[in-house]
Amino acid sequence: MRIRGLFVLTALACAATGCSSIEPWVKPYDRENLADPIMSFSRAPISQDFLDHVFESREGSRGASGGGGGGCGCN
Amino acid sequence: MSNQVHTGLSRYVITCLALVGVAPTAVGGVLPEDRADVLYFRYDGGGVTINGPSMLVRKSIGEHVSVAANYYVDMVSSASIDVQTSASPYEDERTQSMLSMDFLHGKSTYSIGYVNSDESDYKAKTLFASVSHDMFGDLTTISFSFKNGQNEVFKNVKIDDVRQNDPAFNGGLGSADMESKSYSLSLSQIITRNLILSGQYEVITDEGWLNSPYRSVRFFIGTDAQGQQPEVYPNTRSSNAASIRGKYFLPWRAALDGMYRFYTDTWGVIGHTGELGYVHPLDTKFAGGDWTIEGRFRYYRQTAADFYADIFPRADFSNFMARDKELATYNAMTAGIAATYEFKIERFPWLSKGQINLRYDHMMVNYDDFRDATYSLGKFGVIPDPQLPPGTEPLYELRANIFQFYISAFF
Numbered sequence: 426m427r428i429r430g431l432f433v434l435t436a437l438a439c440a441a442t443g444c445s446s447i448e449p450w451v452k453p454y455d456r457e458n459l460a461d462p463i464m465s466f467s468r469a470p471i472s473q474d475f476l477d478h479v480f481e482s483r484e485g486s487r488g489a490s491g492g493g494g495g496g497c498g499c500n
Numbered sequence: 501m502s503n504q505v506h507t508g509l510s511r512y513v514i515t516c517l518a519l520v521g522v523a524p525t526a527v528g529g530v531l532p533e534d535r536a537d538v539l540y541f542r543y544d545g546g547g548v549t550i551n552g553p554s555m556l557v558r559k560s561i562g563e564h565v566s567v568a569a570n571y572y573v574d575m576v577s578s579a580s581i582d583v584q585t586s587a588s589p590y591e592d593e594r595t596q597s598m599l600s601m602d603f604l605h606g607k608s609t610y611s612i613g614y615v616n617s618d619e620s621d622y623k624a625k626t627l628f629a630s631v632s633h634d635m636f637g638d639l640t641t642i643s644f645s646f647k648n649g650q651n652e653v654f655k656n657v658k659i660d661d662v663r664q665n666d667p668a669f670n671g672g673l674g675s676a677d678m679e680s681k682s683y684s685l686s687l688s689q690i691i692t693r694n695l696i697l698s699g700q701y702e703v704i705t706d707e708g709w710l711n712s713p714y715r716s717v718r719f720f721i722g723t724d725a726q727g728q729q730p731e732v733y734p735n736t737r738s739s740n741a742a743s744i745r746g747k748y749f750l751p752w753r754a755a756l757d758g759m760y761r762f763y764t765d766t767w768g769v770i771g772h773t774g775e776l777g778y779v780h781p782l783d784t785k786f787a788g789g790d791w792t793i794e795g796r797f798r799y800y801r802q803t804a805a806d807f808y809a810d811i812f813p814r815a816d817f818s819n820f821m822a823r824d825k826e827l828a829t830y831n832a833m834t835a836g837i838a839a840t841y842e843f844k845i846e847r848f849p850w851l852s853k854g855q856i857n858l859r860y861d862h863m864m865v866n867y868d869d870f871r872d873a874t875y876s877l878g879k880f881g882v883i884p885d886p887q888l889p890p891g892t893e894p895l896y897e898l899r900a901n902i903f904q905f906y907i908s909a910f911f
Binding site: 450455459463468472483486 | 537539541543554555556570572636637638639682684690691692693694696698700701702703704739740741742743745747749753754755757761763765767769771773779781792798800802805826827832834838840857859861863865902904906908
């Protein structure tokens with residue numbers, strides 16, 4: 426029931442906005458703050474890759490951390 | 501990229517270039533910026549010291565191609581708790597090489613890459629590919645990536661006092677195979693002019709030799725004696741991980757970020773990861789500030805695998821048995837601070853900017869069901885005095901210090 430309601434709501438929203446021409450609500454000239462280097466999720470990929478490897482080698486969890494690939498290093 | 505070109509770009513293009521690092525995976529529509537990084541790291545904790553360099557270079561070729569190369573070395577000196585109770589200290593080295601290429605076509609970026617990891621008892625070759633696409637006025641980036649890893653596991657033994665691969669390992673084959681596949685879907689969304697959110701879902705499947713060739717489980721003999729036997733793991737493992745992260749630009753030019761990840765797998769491990777970070781430039785100028793400081797706190801909690809036990813009731817207790825502390829129930833907290841000094845060198849106009857970075861993290865891991873067996877088994881065969889009965893040893897705690905020093909150059 427809830428899923429059907431969500432579908433109807435989405436269909437109505439699409440009909441109202443035309444769907445094919447969604448206007449970006451944050452204009453390119455409004456993205457100054459988002460473009461600041463401090464807003465990057467990984468300001469230092471070399472450091473983040475190393476830390477991801479440290480955590481992945483010592484934890485049971487893995488994945489969904491945005492990391493790369495490679496060996497184990499944990500035997 | 502030269503300063504001249506940089507100043508000639510419109511604000512929109514500069515914005516897009518800076519947004520390269522926004523999404524945790526590849527970003528569609530914009531190539532990553534040209535840079536070179538050299539890192540020295542040192543991990544020291546739990547009887548293990550790992551240090552080494554890592555070098556990363558990324559360079560654009562024309563307007564549509566960017567290539568990246570990484571070379572990474574782990575120099576390991578290990579006398580970990582597992583080694584203390586069942587082996588002798590050892591030293592090893594792992595080298596990892598990575599080469600990747602990004603192709604930009606319209607709003608889409610296609611990436612391929614290859615990672616080769618080599619150590620004396622573990623060799624891994626990983627191929628990865630991803631595609632990212634910008635949508636809805638570049639407010640949304642959707643990415644899909646795939647990885648395939650072919651791994652070869654060996655067991656090192658000392659023969660005639662020389663450490664080498666055991667030819668008798670895996671029933672005389674000398675090595676064992678493991679294949680890993682990963683499928684990841686991520687979505688990055690600009691919410692407001694100050695807030696960006698990103699979600700990722702990743703499925704990883706492993707098949708083949710998954711346990712350590714060295715580690716043993718222990719079991720009770722009667723009530724106050726114990727024995728040991730090799731671990732036995734399932735040959736397959738499938739995991740699901742979903743994460744959401746957000747970053748918010750604060751009014752005084754600082755950034756606050758948060759992350760939560762939920763993890764579950766077919767071995768029964770359930771993990772929760774939470775992280776909070778704060779980045780604060782000490783100089784209020786928009787660009788060209790001198791110092792930036794960063795604080796970060798990470799919390800991790802997991803439940804044990806179904807076939808994990810610190811000590812089993814008897815030998816051959818079940819089909820699968822593990823005593824890997826990474827499969828135990830525990831929580832971990834990591835707190836870190838970092839400082840970045842940014843500079844420009846007038847004599848090198850091709851250098852857009854340089855950075856000197858220093859970072860320190862302290863990791864504290866407290867195990868709920870992994871005991872310090874050196875109190876009963878001893879260290880390297882030396883029986884402790886007094887010797888505690890098995891199952892009564894204090895719970896193990898790991899404390900580690902992680903240092904990083906790296907220099908970054910942007911072109």
